[in-house]
Amino acid sequence: MRAYRFLGVITAVLLFAGAAAEAQTPSPAPAARKSIKLGVSGRPDQASLELALRRGYFADEGLDVETVQAQTGQEMVPSVASNQLQAASGSPNAGLFNALNRNIDIRIVGDFAHIGGADDRTVSIMVRPDLLDSGQIKTLADLKGKTISYGPGPGQITEIVFQTLYDQAKISSSDVNIKYLNFGDTLASFAGKTTDVAFVVEPLVTAAETQNIARVFRRGGEIEPGAELSIWVYSPEFAKDKESATKFMVAFLKGARDYYDAFFLGKGKDEAIAILTKYLPVKDPKLWEKSRQYTDLNGRVNVADLKRQAAFHKAKGNITGPVPDLDKFLSPEFAEAAAKRLGER
Numbered sequence: 001m002r003a004y005r006f007l008g009v010i011t012a013v014l015l016f017a018g019a020a021a022e023a024q025t026p027s028p029a030p031a032a033r034k035s036i037k038l039g040v041s042g043r044p045d046q047a048s049l050e051l052a053l054r055r056g057y058f059a060d061e062g063l064d065v066e067t068v069q070a071q072t073g074q075e076m077v078p079s080v081a082s083n084q085l086q087a088a089s090g091s092p093n094a095g096l097f098n099a100l101n102r103n104i105d106i107r108i109v110g111d112f113a114h115i116g117g118a119d120d121r122t123v124s125i126m127v128r129p130d131l132l133d134s135g136q137i138k139t140l141a142d143l144k145g146k147t148i149s150y151g152p153g154p155g156q157i158t159e160i161v162f163q164t165l166y167d168q169a170k171i172s173s174s175d176v177n178i179k180y181l182n183f184g185d186t187l188a189s190f191a192g193k194t195t196d197v198a199f200v201v202e203p204l205v206t207a208a209e210t211q212n213i214a215r216v217f218r219r220g221g222e223i224e225p226g227a228e229l230s231i232w233v234y235s236p237e238f239a240k241d242k243e244s245a246t247k248f249m250v251a252f253l254k255g256a257r258d259y260y261d262a263f264f265l266g267k268g269k270d271e272a273i274a275i276l277t278k279y280l281p282v283k284d285p286k287l288w289e290k291s292r293q294y295t296d297l298n299g300r301v302n303v304a305d306l307k308r309q310a311a312f313h314k315a316k317g318n319i320t321g322p323v324p325d326l327d328k329f330l331s332p333e334f335a336e337a338a339a340k341r342l343g344e345r
Contacts, residue, residue, distance in 0.1 A: 034244045035064045039076040039088030043183060045113055045122075045201050045230070046089065047276050048295055051262075052255025054275045061247035076233075080106050086238035087248060091230050094155030094318035097310045101324040105236040107331040108306070110249055110299035112230035120221030122292050123229065125165070126200045126214035128190055137197070137217070140169035147177040149186050149198035155318045157229060158199045160309060163316075164223050184281060190214045203287040210287065228305045239331055249299055249338035256295040257345065263291050297345040299335025303327075 058065045070076050076088040077095045081104045089112040131137045150158040183204055189195035190213040208214035239245055262272035273288045306326055314323045
């Protein structure tokens, strides 16, 4: 009996000691959060990113994101190269290709937006209705002598799109009057009849049609199917932080998939539109109804098209030196890891 009592006391002591030790064991420290400065355009075509930001997907990954506005991707290149911005979305433009040609180690990591198939009007060449109704513009050859807005600045994919049209029409860029306008200002210039033809992005394409100030003349998908419109780039320092760099891509792809589910499959569309009208410049929900933006849901970049665009800008004299060796700057591993974690779609 005494032995049992002794064992009972020992057991109680051990249990108490274990509980006390457990109580004194410090809780694991919360995972350190990563602060990121992200270059954005603030245009309607960043809808997928906006969903990811507003739904907290970056925060869920332990990333505290501060957005920094810029008019064009070309403006962001020096900031990404110097790690003032850790990530940015921007068009594959002459500024980027020139930076790569100087061996500035900007990492190309994922697809942000690309042109879809023949029926895709995400980007469109639009014309004033009075020019169409009067017959002043019927064919591509009628672009000759017209005032054309190429978008925010030179050295962009708009040059490639219009050059394709000029080649079909057997005219040249010297046969038209080129100007550069931010996409939002393009609609005002249509209304004021100071622009005849313009490169326009959705949902501004729908807005122009709704206001009857411009109509679609050629869909982007008819002209350059599959072309890269915008890509993700990382600073070299951020790319070295493989865990955070992958988490960033996970968060974005969740937003891109939400966008696809809402606008292509109709799942949660009203909720998505409510977010986009609150935080992006286009405030009319009806203009978002026909919204379409094509993003590879696994983040894959159309590398062949990037190389084609670089060769074009070299031929046009927009690139100093040879065509950059893009393979040296590709880092698909972050998108690949993110897609593996989320499951490929």
